[in-house]
Amino acid sequence: MSDKVSKSKEEWQAELTPEQYRVCREKGTERAFTGAYWDSKEQGGYRCACCGAALFSSATKFDSGTGWPSFWAPQGPDSVAMETDTTLSMPRTEVLCRQCGAHLGHVFADGPEPTGLRYCINSVSLVFDKDS
Numbered sequence: 572m573s574d575k576v577s578k579s580k581e582e583w584q585a586e587l588t589p590e591q592y593r594v595c596r597e598k599g600t601e602r603a604f605t606g607a608y609w610d611s612k613e614q615g616g617y618r619c620a621c622c623g624a625a626l627f628s629s630a631t632k633f634d635s636g637t638g639w640p641s642f643w644a645p646q647g648p649d650s651v652a653m654e655t656d657t658t659l660s661m662p663r664t665e666v667l668c669r670q671c672g673a674h675l676g677h678v679f680a681d682g683p684e685p686t687g688l689r690y691c692i693n694s695v696s697l698v699f700d701k702d703s
């Protein structure tokens with residue numbers, strides 16, 4: 572299993588762009604259709620922008636029409652963690668990097684087969700890696 576990554580607020584602020592910090596460490600959301608990857612069809616992997624953990628593969632990416640990169644599964648069973656997010660009146664399931672706790676997005680039960688899930692992820696939380 573991978574080691575957990577734990578850094579102070581000051582360390583994350585020094586390493587990340589302001590937008591990465593706002594989304595990943597403060598649970599923000601990038602504006603739809605503005606991120607680097609919502610429309611990308613390149614083959615490869617997507618790593619955590621904060622810690623580099625392998626999170627998603629282009630093999631499970633699909634066009635959801637939402638303006639955010641969408642996947643029907645994480646790369647592996649231990650890639651992401653889930654938490655209940657009650658900041659809106661309708662509870663949602665938050666998706667986080669299991670290794671460093673970065674906020675990635677949310678998962679919804681209206682995705683395609685074979686899982687029926689839609690992992691709706693902020694581009695700014697990810698870094699594309701064509702070799703992974």
Ligand code: FE
Nearest residue numbers: 619622668671
């Ligand atoms: Fe991470």
